[in-house]
Amino acid sequence: MTAKRDAKREDLKGRLIEAAQAHIQASGLAGLRARDITADAGCALGALYTAFADLDELILHVNSITLARLGAALEQEAIGAAEPRAKLKALAKAYLGFARDNRMAWKALFEHRMAPGVAVPEWHLAEHAVLIQHLVEPLAQLLPARDTPDLLARARTLFSAVHGIVAISLEDRFIGLAPTDLESELLGFVDTMVSGLETERE
Amino acid sequence: MTAKRDAKREDLKGRLIEAAQAHIQASGLAGLRARDITADAGCALGALYTAFADLDELILHVNSITLARLGAALEQEAIGAAEPRAKLKALAKAYLGFARDNRMAWKALFEHRMAPGVAVPEWHLAEHAVLIQHLVEPLAQLLPARDTPDLLARARTLFSAVHGIVAISLEDRFIGLAPTDLESELLGFVDTMVSGLETERE
DNA sequence: GAGAAAAATGAACGGCGTTCATAAATTTCA
């Protein structure tokens, strides 16, 4: 009977993930410290390395949870509107809303880098699929002639474009621009994009 | 006569920037080490801090040079085609080409973060303008009714979208997608976008 | 060319992720 051992290990993992999540939300990936996390989780510094291989693996688990929450937020919109244009706009708006409301956790999804030479594990890469899966169906409606691989490529491209707009606006790297409203700019972009896709259908 | 002193200082700065640039090209921002840079530049560790306030300031100078090179590459395309559609596609292609050919230096432009609480100096923020300035003129042709602030916002949005597509594709964060050709996908995106903008003109 | 001013040097500092000898807790089995 090793139940007690397993329960304690799972409990420790959970506390570490929660503490790491709190620290990322508060001060971002760059401010994450193994000593802070273990102090908040109520364990010794070395205990982190009995639960996870290193800090990167712990961050991957935090990012998994963030992706799951983001996936749930997008799912809400995907079951709403039936029109492709309305659905794509709702998804873009939900993506922006999530990025705004969970800024640091959302940034961690894209800022985190593994140690040089080690690849992101496939189980985690696969979780990123939630970001594009809801785009395929409305795109298929807009472009009925395309096959699935083509639609997947379009979906990734559209996601990347929306992500780029949100990411660059939220970290204001450019100056001298009108303080335009990001949401209306983003929805305008999706509108333009859908109009362009409609001209391709013919 | 302080000419010799000034000349040596400028020479030191130049060697440090060059060494930092070489290290970024070879192993990226994450692998940058003050000890490596100073060894390559042929000076003592402490000398770096007589030339620059800290590593961040040195990185900013490397990024300035990268932005100037990128600006020159885009300039080439901007003076080419007269048609807005052709010009925007040429600019997108040039941006992708630069990112591919100077992967690490290009990534450093967007991955670098200042220390918490310190802002990117305005002189460096202003240099990012080269990324969007060439987009305004073709957009103005496509949307003659819009005023300048509106066009600047559109230009930033379009750049962000193109950047997002290039960035996410070059760091392959998604799996299970068709190994589509990035360049044709990007040019297809610009085509769709221009078609959408043309429908807005009326 | 001697004294003043500035700059280069690299050992030392504090902080980081990670490791490891040791201590504590848990499981095994008579």
Add this chain to the structure above:
DNA sequence: TGAAATTTATGAACGCCGTTCATTTTTCTC
């Protein structure tokens, strides 16, 4: 149940990092 065996937790210690600073070396002034 209790003592030996095994697993887990501990935090001081390690190696590496950016940065500083007392000291040496170079440059400037007159």
